Amino acid sequence: MRADAVGQHVADVAVVGLGAIGSSAAWRLAARGLDVVGIEQHEPGHPWGGSHGRTRLFRVACLEHPGLVPIARRARELWRELEAASGEQLLLETGGIMIGQPGSRIIEGTLAAAAAHGLPVERLDADELARRLPGHARLDPGDVGLWDPEAGVLRPEAAIVAAVDAARAAGATIRTGERVLAIEPDASGVTVHLAGGDVRARRAVVAAGPWLPQLVPGLAITPHRVVMSWFRAREGGDASIERIPLFIRSVPGHDAWIWGHGALAGDLAKVGPEFDGPFEADDPDAIDREIHAGETEGIRDLVAATFPDLEPEPAELTTCIMAHTPDGQFVVGPTDASDRVVVAGGCSGHSFKHASALGELAAQLAVDEPPFTEIGFLDPRR
Ligand SMILES: Cc1cc2nc3c(=O)[nH]c(=O)nc-3n(C[C@H](O)[C@H](O)[C@H](O)COP(=O)(O)OP(=O)(O)OC[C@H]3O[C@@H](n4cnc5c(N)ncnc54)[C@H](O)[C@@H]3O)c2cc1C
Structure with a gap:
C-alpha cells in the first residue's frame, strides 16, 4: 500500500x-x-x-462508426469473461436486423462498418424481409434489411x-x-x-x-431525460424475440427510427424511438420520473404502424437519462x-x-x- x-x-x-x-x-x-x-x-x-431497463441492444456492425467494431468485439470477449466469473448469462446472441432505404444512415452506416471489418452481414431485399420477418409491418417496397448475425441482447x-x-x-x-x-x-x-x-x-x-x-x-455532454417503453402481445399475437428479433428500422411516413426487440422469456417486447437532437439539458439530480399524458403518443403510433402482433398501448414505462455528445x-x-x-x-x-x-x-x-x-x-x- x-x-x-x-x-x-x-x-x-x-x-x-x-x-x-x-x-x-x-x-x-x-x-x-x-x-x-x-x-x-x-x-x-x-x-x-x-x-x-433490463436489456440493451448489442451489435457488432455498428452503424455509428466503423471504429466501434473492434471495441464491440473486445467488449463481447469481456462480457463472456464476466459471465464465466459470475455464472450469469449477460449476452444472448440472437442476431439482429437493420432496416431502411438504401442510402439511409442505418443502411450505409451498417454497410460501412461491415465492409471495413469484413463482417458477415447479410443483405435482404424487401420480399426476403417480408418472408423472413413477418412480425414487421409497413415495410417500404424499396427497403433493404441487413442481418447482423453477431447482434444480441445484453442484461x-x-x-x-x-x-x-x-x-x-x-x-x-x-x-x-x-x-x-x-x-x-x-x-x-x-x-x-x-x-x-x-x-x-x-x-x-x-x-x-x-x-x-x-x-x-x-x-x-448534455444529460437528457428519455422514456423507455415495453409492449405486450395482442390477443393471438406473438411478441417473442423469435418473431421480432432485435431491430433498428425506419418507418415509412414517420420521421423517426425505432429500435427494440421482441420479448425474452417471461418479459415484454421493448420498442423505443431514436433519440434525435437537439437535446435540452436536464439536471440528472432532478429528473422528472413521472410519465405525463401525451408523452407516449408518438411511440404508440409507431408501434401501431409497425408491429401487428403488439398491443400499441405501452404495458410498462420508465424514465432513463442519456448523456449526449455533439x-x-x-x-x-x-x-x-x-x-x-x-x-x-x-x-x-x-x-x-x-x-x-x-x-x-x-x-x-x-x-x-x-x-x-x-x-x-x-x-x-x-
Ligand atoms: C433509453 C436508453 C436506451 C439505450 N439503449 C442502448 C442500447 O440498446 N445499446 C447500447 O449499447 N447502449 C444503449 N444505451 C446507452 C447505455 O445504456 C448507456 O450509454 C450506458 O449504460 C451509460 O453508461 P455510463 O457508464 O456512461 O453511465 P451510467 O451507467 O449512468 O453510470 C454512471 C454512474 O456514475 C455514478 N455517479 C455519477 N456521479 C457520481 C458522483 N458524483 N459520485 C459517485 N457516483 C457518481 C452514477 O450513480 C452512475 O452509477 C441506451 C441508453 C438509454 C438511456
Whole structure:
C-alpha cells in the first residue's frame, strides 16, 4: 500500500462512478494488480442513471462508426469473461436486423462498418424481409434489411453487478452510497473529495455518465431525460424475440427510427424511438420520473404502424437519462485540464454494448498502456 508524505493512503487509480463503464474500468484496473478505489453514489445496478431497463441492444456492425467494431468485439470477449466469473448469462446472441432505404444512415452506416471489418452481414431485399420477418409491418417496397448475425441482447443491471463483483474479487476497494463532490488534479496526483473524507490517487477514471459535466466542467455532454417503453402481445399475437428479433428500422411516413426487440422469456417486447437532437439539458439530480399524458403518443403510433402482433398501448414505462455528445460519439481519454484524469462516457444512446471494452480502454489510458484499438474519434479534446 502506497502512502504520501503525511501518511495518507494513495491508491493507484480512483474510479468515480460504477455504472456501465466505471464498473468495468475498476475491474480491468484491479485485474492488472493495481490498487483501485471505486466510488459509486448509489448501489451497482441502480435505476437512476443511464443503464437500467433490463436489456440493451448489442451489435457488432455498428452503424455509428466503423471504429466501434473492434471495441464491440473486445467488449463481447469481456462480457463472456464476466459471465464465466459470475455464472450469469449477460449476452444472448440472437442476431439482429437493420432496416431502411438504401442510402439511409442505418443502411450505409451498417454497410460501412461491415465492409471495413469484413463482417458477415447479410443483405435482404424487401420480399426476403417480408418472408423472413413477418412480425414487421409497413415495410417500404424499396427497403433493404441487413442481418447482423453477431447482434444480441445484453442484461445491463446484471452486467454491472458482475463487473463490480469482479473488481472486488480482484482486490478493488468498492465504496457505494458515497457521492464524489469534486475531483482535483495536481502535479503528483488527484484528490477525490467526498463528504466522509478525501481519497487520494495517482490517477482518476471519471465514468459518471450523465453527471460527468458536473465533475469535469467544460465537457460537451448534455444529460437528457428519455422514456423507455415495453409492449405486450395482442390477443393471438406473438411478441417473442423469435418473431421480432432485435431491430433498428425506419418507418415509412414517420420521421423517426425505432429500435427494440421482441420479448425474452417471461418479459415484454421493448420498442423505443431514436433519440434525435437537439437535446435540452436536464439536471440528472432532478429528473422528472413521472410519465405525463401525451408523452407516449408518438411511440404508440409507431408501434401501431409497425408491429401487428403488439398491443400499441405501452404495458410498462420508465424514465432513463442519456448523456449526449455533439457528434454522437463517446468520450474516452484525458481532458485539456489534466492528464491525471481520464474521462469515459458520453453514451449518446449506444455505449452499453461497448461498456466492458470502454472500461478496458479507460484502464489502459490510466496506466499509460497503448489502447488496444485506434480511438482518436473518441478523444474528449476532438
Ligand atoms: C433509453 C436508453 C436506451 C439505450 N439503449 C442502448 C442500447 O440498446 N445499446 C447500447 O449499447 N447502449 C444503449 N444505451 C446507452 C447505455 O445504456 C448507456 O450509454 C450506458 O449504460 C451509460 O453508461 P455510463 O457508464 O456512461 O453511465 P451510467 O451507467 O449512468 O453510470 C454512471 C454512474 O456514475 C455514478 N455517479 C455519477 N456521479 C457520481 C458522483 N458524483 N459520485 C459517485 N457516483 C457518481 C452514477 O450513480 C452512475 O452509477 C441506451 C441508453 C438509454 C438511456
